[in-house]
Amino acid sequence: MPRIDCRYCGKELEYKSVRDLPYFPFCSERCKLIDLGLWIEEKHRIEEPLTPEREKELGGEGTGTKDRGL
Numbered sequence: 001m002p003r004i005d006c007r008y009c010g011k012e013l014e015y016k017s018v019r020d021l022p023y024f025p026f027c028s029e030r031c032k033l034i035d036l037g038l039w040i041e042e043k044h045r046i047e048e049p050l051t052p053e054r055e056k057e058l059g060g061e062g063t064g065t066k067d068r069g070l
């Protein structure tokens with residue numbers, strides 16, 4: 001079976017077809033919304049200076065599970 005990693009949290013997903021993953025390429029609606037939300041937020045924050053911490057957050061894709069408790 002093909003597998004992907006959730007683009008947000010990195011959780012491994014097995015699927016027979018993309019139809020099995022309504023939130024592809026995310027594992028859940030939660031991850032999808034968070035990811036899109038962050039992206040939109042980033043657009044709004046574009047004029048703010050990029051702090052090292054923020055930069056790490058942006059580059060921190062695929063580093064495994066991270067739960068923001070949202």
Ligand SMILES: [Zn+2]
Pocket residue numbers: 006007008009010011026027028031
């Ligand atoms: Zn996920």
